[in-house]
Amino acid sequence: MFVQTTDRGALDELVPVLEYFVDRSCLPEWKINRQTIAFHNLSWLLAGSATFWCDGVPYHAHAGDLVYLPRGSTRRAVSDPEDLMHCYACDFQCQSIGGTATARLPLPVLSRIGIPDGLLELYRRLNRVWLEKSPGYGLETRGLFSMIIHRLVYAEEPSRRLSVVQDFIIQHYAEPISLTRLAVLVRLNPRYFGNWFSDRMGMTVKEYINRIRIRKATDLLATGGFNVAEAAYDSGFEDVFYFSKVFKKIAGFPPSDLLRFGSAGRSPIPD
Known part of the structure; x- marks a missing residue:
């Protein structure tokens, strides 16, 4: 069973679980082939540009843009070969404290958030913890990623x-x-x-x-x-x-x- 999380108050019950995280610097041939995803995806562009498709609709993203693809959507993506994308990207699951899966976050597919210092520092810390995988990294990544989700939904x-x-x-x-x-x-x-x-x-x-x-x-x-x-x-x-x-x-x-x-x-x- 899925819950459509559009009420920001309901996010107090949200438990995000990070499955994959990458600091991605694209090569000219980079692309994601068409696929239906069994996870949520966030891509925050720090430089360059790319085109993402969500359920067949193209979204042209540039530095400072956030792309959100909800679980169950069909996606594909290509970087602009003349303006290669650099982004933080992550795949994750969302559940309530009671274990109910969340259909989507209250975010548009494409939004302009800029590159605020506070959010950038959270992503850098998450990247370091994810790569080092020191003892207790799972707890720390959940905490950092929860702070990122909170910031994206509320502060930005x-x-x-x-x-x-x-x-x-x-x-x-x-x-x-x-x-x-x-x-x-x-x-x-x-x-x-x-x-x-x-x-x-x-x-x-x-x-x-x-x-x-x-x-x-x-x-x-x-x-x-x-x-x-x-x-x-x-x-x-x-x-x-x-x-x-x-x-x-x-x-x-x-x-x-x-x-x-x-x-x-x-x-x-x-x-």
Whole structure:
């Protein structure tokens, strides 16, 4: 019997058992052939890039990304031969204290967590203990790996959620984007989401969306193939007059200047 562990409170009953751990530096020919796995897998990329498939869906991972493949999923993977992957990878089982197997952890397949020093130190210690296998190493590896799982699920969650929101906005900037849609995406209350985002980004969701849209519009106008109205609509604005107002506020000059003078002599839009 398996339990779907999506409630973080239920993780207090979790007992992770590490079966395999490796500090992997890939060669150009490295790959994992298609297979259905009888364990959970975590791969944290420290450098390079690779493509992982989970149940047929490709996920392109880069340095600072975490890839989680749950038990029972079908996987395969290849490293980018031009940008070879270096990662920590581990296979493990998850059970509750009562012995019930866990179907999956409350982690997405691909998430952006960066390379925080505290997490890196835990992985380095785990790597050393795993390789040395001194007396008591089993107890120590369970303790270290439990701390890693805790950190990935709890401590790194805010930055992971923020990355999910940012990536969604960048991919869907030309579409209508509501607070509710974004809040549901990261499982937050829509009433709380706006303040949560502002506290972390220093700007409102609307300001961030407008900034992304204006950057996209600037790129379109700089090509010379779009007029102001076309750039406005293609970047997600429904009102060209509002677009011009927002553009001037963010860029410091009207969008028509890009058509008259091009990007030469103009400062880039501030971060």
